[in-house]
Amino acid sequence: MIPAADRAIIVVEPMTKRHLKAVRAIDAKVYPRPWSLAMYLQELANGSNRVYRIVRSAGKVVGYGGLMVVGSDGHVTSVATDPDHRSIGVGSRALLALVRGALDSACEALTLEVRVSNIDAQRMYGRFGFERAGVRKGYYTDNREDAVVMWANDIGGSAFRSRMRDIEASFDHHTEWRSS
Numbered sequence: 001m002i003p004a005a006d007r008a009i010i011v012v013e014p015m016t017k018r019h020l021k022a023v024r025a026i027d028a029k030v031y032p033r034p035w036s037l038a039m040y041l042q043e044l045a046n047g048s049n050r051v052y053r054i055v056r057s058a059g060k061v062v063g064y065g066g067l068m069v070v071g072s073d074g075h076v077t078s079v080a081t082d083p084d085h086r087s088i089g090v091g092s093r094a095l096l097a098l099v100r101g102a103l104d105s106a107c108e109a110l111t112l113e114v115r116v117s118n119i120d121a122q123r124m125y126g127r128f129g130f131e132r133a134g135v136r137k138g139y140y141t142d143n144r145e146d147a148v149v150m151w152a153n154d155i156g157g158s159a160f161r162s163r164m165r166d167i168e169a170s171f172d173h174h175t176e177w178r179s180s
């Protein structure tokens with residue numbers, strides 16, 4: 001059963017400095033080594049080759065995603081949902097917003113690293129068409145865990161776009177996609 005607050009309109013919009021307190025509060029719950037405020041400010045200052053989006057429900061920031069554009073590749077830096085708002089499509093909306101931003105930046109492929117133990121995230125990325133391409137040994141410095149490297153290729157192609165349309169159609173309550 002979806003909590004009443006989560007049945008409200010969900011808003012997806014660019015991340016700005018005013019969101020960082022809430023974003024960092026989510027990070028503190030879900031990441032062993034969250035980014036510092038300075039790292040976020042640097043990412044947001046990078047402007048044209050970064051895509052950072054937050055997801056709000058009932059006015060509260062409940063998730064976000066970030067992406068760095070490197071040539072024709074979009075590198076997903078993070079997608080995270082407040083644990084109290086999981087499994088209602090917040091992470092998928094954040095990732096969809098990153099895909100749109102990557103397409104606007106003429107990216108042709110997307111890539112990311114994810115912990116081998118992070119099965120929930122790998123399943124979400126799998127639904128978006130990301131496939132395992134390799135492993136980076138001991139990539140995570142906190143516990144030397146391996147990273148799975150995933151890629152989604154040809155994101156401008158009809159198969160990938162049709163997959164994105166299906167994911168968007170699966171959202172069971174209204175989403176407002178804002179550009180500012």
Ligand SMILES: CC(C)(COP(=O)(O)OP(=O)(O)OC[C@H]1O[C@@H](n2cnc3c(N)ncnc32)[C@H](O)[C@@H]1OP(=O)(O)O)[C@@H](O)C(=O)NCCC(=O)NCCS
Pocket residue numbers: 030063078079080081082085086087088089090091092093112113114115118120121123124127172
């Ligand atoms: C990975 C993560 C971002 C997913 O966030 P989320 O908001 O729960 O993601 P979604 O709701 O879009 O999808 C999760 C599941 O809910 C399901 N779901 C989505 N909307 C739903 C709805 N309205 N009703 C029922 N189920 C729904 C999805 O199908 C998916 O199911 P599956 O995992 O069995 O395939 C979240 O677990 C997280 O923040 N993890 C910690 C941070 C992290 O590890 N990030 C990745 C770093 S690489």
